[in-house]
Amino acid sequence: MGATIIVDAFWGDAGKGKMSAYLARELNADLAIRAGTGTNAGHSVFTEDPYSFRCNRMLPLAHLNESTELLISSGVVVDPSIVLDEIITNHIVTKRVMIDYRCSIIEEYASLQEKMHNNMQRIGSTMSGSGIARSERVMRVGKLARDCSNLKPFLVDGIDIANNMAKNGTVIIEGSQGSMLSLYSSPRYPYVTSDNCNTASFLDDASLNWQLLDRVILLVKCLPTCVGNGPLPYEMDTKEIQNRGLVEHGIVTGRLKRRSEEIDFELLRKIVTLNGATEIALTFCDQLDTTMVGLRDKSKVTNTIRHLKNTVEAVTNVPVTFLSTGKFLYDMIYVGE
Ligand code: IMP
Numbered sequence: 001m002g003a004t005i006i007v008d009a010f011w012g013d014a015g016k017g018k019m020s021a022y023l024a025r026e027l028n029a030d031l032a033i034r035a036g037t038g039t040n041a042g043h044s045v046f047t048e049d050p051y052s053f054r055c056n057r058m059l060p061l062a063h064l065n066e067s068t069e070l071l072i073s074s075g076v077v078v079d080p081s082i083v084l085d086e087i088i089t090n091h092i093v094t095k096r097v098m099i100d101y102r103c104s105i106i107e108e109y110a111s112l113q114e115k116m117h118n119n120m121q122r123i124g125s126t127m128s129g130s131g132i133a134r135s136e137r138v139m140r141v142g143k144l145a146r147d148c149s150n151l152k153p154f155l156v157d158g159i160d161i162a163n164n165m166a167k168n169g170t171v172i173i174e175g176s177q178g179s180m181l182s183l184y185s186s187p188r189y190p191y192v193t194s195d196n197c198n199t200a201s202f203l204d205d206a207s208l209n210w211q212l213l214d215r216v217i218l219l220v221k222c223l224p225t226c227v228g229n230g231p232l233p234y235e236m237d238t239k240e241i242q243n244r245g246l247v248e249h250g251i252v253t254g255r256l257k258r259r260s261e262e263i264d265f266e267l268l269r270k271i272v273t274l275n276g277a278t279e280i281a282l283t284f285c286d287q288l289d290t291t292m293v294g295l296r297d298k299s300k301v302t303n304t305i306r307h308l309k310n311t312v313e314a315v316t317n318v319p320v321t322f323l324s325t326g327k328f329l330y331d332m333i334y335v336g337e
């Protein structure tokens with residue numbers, strides 16, 4: 001019973017989609033709610049049945065558990081063509097899909113408008129149109145999901161759905177972006193996204209009563225990455241990224257991700273406080289220690305990762321409960337009590 005929120009500590013891309021899909025299967029979740037900004041997110045994982053790359057920008061990746069119902073909540077801006085495409089590509093039974101009728105719509109011109117905006121170039125926006133859709137909402141001129149005839153079959157009142165499901169079952173809230181990309185709380189403005197990306201904002205996006213929240217799982221990427229511009233602590237040289245085989249590209253834009261040489265522990269302490277993390281998942285352990293690739297056995301955890309786990313726990317006073325060790329859905333080790 002109750003809800004679990006998945007939130008990224010830093011600049012995104014720590015594997016929220018994979019964690020959400022993994023937990024949806026482990027907990028046989030009744031409902032997964034996509035929270036966060038909009039289609040600027042790319043949540044992906046490799047599944048083993050057969051080996052295939054799955055990637056969503058709108059629907060929760062928790063759809064990989066077939067009995068989990070799916071909700072895009074009112075705080076998320078919706079691109080109807082992307083949602084409809086994801087339903088078809090993933091062969092999702094339409095009755096599993098719900099969209100809050102209050103969601104703002106990303107209109108066709110929005111992405112182009114962002115591309116023509118000098119400041120969006122400067123900050124390295126994904127140009128998904130999410131920011132324009134949000135600004136139209138703030139001006140109270142934006143179109144809503146209830147105004148789109150092709151979304152009619154999916155429209156619900158998310159307040160009822162989220163709260164009833166969390167009262168009587170298990171709910172996962174799949175946040176997007178990262179806490180350090182938050183519009184209001186991150187110190188790196190203007191190099192941020194178009195909304196906050198913290199526990200409280202995801203709860204609000206999901207229209208969920210805080211009393212129904214059980215767990216906050218904070219994802220911490222062992223060697224944090226960042227796409228787009230703006231400050232990044234302990235930034236690694238591009239040559240070193242290449243030499244160490246740490247090259248990653250942004251899902252939405254294809255840009256090379258920038259990377260930190262290590263976690264900024266002072267920053268992490270602050271992020272844990274801000275988000276009220278109850279657990280931490282250390283992700284991409286295989287990038288910090290390549291001998292961890294694909295490990296699924298708790299007894300095989302290496303000294304490097306054990307040391308990092310101990311340090312993170314000492315700094316934050318929050319238990320590390322998961323280690324993610326590779327690109328496949330089940331490349332995961334539970335290390336909690
Ligand atoms: P926008 O939200 O697309 O306008 O982008 C603003 C900044 O946030 C840029 O630096 C983007 O690269 C970054 N950003 C937006 N969404 C994501 C995400 O899902 N993962 C990682 N970075 C993101």
Ligand code: MG
Nearest residue numbers: 075195201205
């Ligand atoms: Mg919001």
